[in-house]
Amino acid sequence: MNNPATTNNASDGAELEHRILAFAQEHPELGQAAVAAKLRAEGFSISPSGVRYIWKKHDLETAIKRLRALAQQSPDGVDSLTESQQRLLERGNLTAHLTRQGSSTDNDTEITEEPLERRQMIINAAAELFSVSGYDRTSIRDIAAGVGLLPGSVYHHFPSKEELYLAVLREGFVSQMARIKMAVEAGSDPWEKLKLACQEHVHGIVDSSPIHRITGHNLALSDNLALQEKIKPYRQAYEDIFRQLIDALPTTEKVDRSLLRLFLLGGMNWIFLWYREGGKSGRQIADLMVDMIRNGVGPRPLQ
Structure with a gap:
């Protein structure tokens, strides 16, 4: 299988990989689509799957893994992360722990690889409707309308x-x-x-x-x-x-x-x-x- 992050020039490929890994350190909470878009704005030709290929190569394919790696590289450990990054890491670690308790799978990606802003908007709108109308009387169409999305966009995330x-x-x-x-x-x-x-x-x-x-x-x-x-x-x-x-x-x-x-x-x-x-x-x-x-x-x- 071809490397989706490879360019025609080896030096360009090395520079691209360097930039992808730099984003993993500078903005570990960003998903692959957001990083690909930023890199394309810098003039690189890269797809979200290409970003993920490099991250996976370095065992960094989820935000939780990237945050863990960043904390491990610093003498201050988790304290080196911002407050929001610490909350994301804590939530991810706990979610992974609870998910393992409830199933046989070990999945770090539960809350990490979707664009966090839109995903959180959907969760917030769903919580509002579920708390008022209940589970059975709330539809995906209702939730989508609450955040100005098509139902298919909600199904993309959930x-x-x-x-x-x-x-x-x-x-x-x-x-x-x-x-x-x-x-x-x-x-x-x-x-x-x-x-x-x-x-x-x-x-x-x-x-x-x-x-x-x-x-x-x-x-x-x-x-x-x-x-x-x-x-x-x-x-x-x-x-x-x-x-x-x-x-x-x-x-x-x-x-x-x-x-x-x-x-x-x-x-x-x-x-x-x-x-x-x-x-x-x-x-x-x-x-x-x-x-x-x-x-x-x-x-x-x-x-």
Whole structure:
């Protein structure tokens, strides 16, 4: 098979390969189509598949691999990456880990090789519609209209509505886990850590983006058992955070920690059904819920 990145001049080919690898370092988050377009603007004759050929030759064919390589080359490691690059790398690593849990494939390309801006626009529009209308009453045509695309353009990024729904939930779970883990680090004791985690959880459901809202919805309600089974690895990873936090609480021996976790998550997840703007914020509600669990709701005994 011919090398799709080869030019008629060997020196030109070496220069082109050098520029492709330079883009992998300077702009690791860009996909092959975007890099090919920039190179063509510089006067090189190259296709997206030609860019991918060179990247694959150097084991750099996904954005996650390029970010990992960039971090490994720097003495500062991941800290050498920009904040957005660190978030992309964290999301990609976690997504790959969860995908391996849910299937036998090892795939780094889940969120990395499509043009990120358009892909994210589709995910955001889908999350909005799924959170308002539900999975069954939302169509690909509706989602495409929401971002000014033809349905075929959406199918180019996501082969089915189910895959798009899973991408929305995956994005929500990964983002919420990252936010909760960061919040918990500021806690000084087990109860404060739990409260901080609950604040982020409820904030995500009532005060945040549609992606986070749909994540909360899914944890509370869904009548699509097949989809629930595919989402299960992500839900388990998410709930494990609360399992660890509750296991660390200083409680009486009679407390059933598993039931406590289910009780707390169930109460928080149900908020999206009754919450109305204008009252307490999501974080205030979470504080009160944890305080009621910790201190009880009965009258204090007489001293």
